[in-house]
Amino acid sequence: MPISIDTFFLDPDAEGTLQARIQQMVAQGILAGRFRPGERLPSSRKMALHLGVSRITVTLAYTELVADDYLISKGRSGYFV
Numbered sequence: 001m002p003i004s005i006d007t008f009f010l011d012p013d014a015e016g017t018l019q020a021r022i023q024q025m026v027a028q029g030i031l032a033g034r035f036r037p038g039e040r041l042p043s044s045r046k047m048a049l050h051l052g053v054s055r056i057t058v059t060l061a062y063t064e065l066v067a068d069d070y071l072i073s074k075g076r077s078g079y080f081v
Helices: 018-031 044-051 055-067
Strands: 072-074 078-080
Touching (some): 055 072, 055 078
Antiparallel strands (some): 072 078
16 A cells, blocks of 8 residues: 655755655654555655655665665565555
8 A cells, every 4th residue: 555645745944965854754754653564655756746856866765765674675566665
């Protein structure tokens, strides 16, 4: 089941790069239990459009979250908690 795109927003007062802020937003949601194992994140295109950032910024944030074991990437299916 996909996580609603409306769940995500960037705090305009937060510090750090956009990539780091996206990573932090997703990681905090996972650690707080708002996002559960098996749930699918919005596509990088949808997330980028929703947040008003570049798609590559979202893709790099997702990739780093995979490296940190927060997400799993399933080829052509998306990113999952």
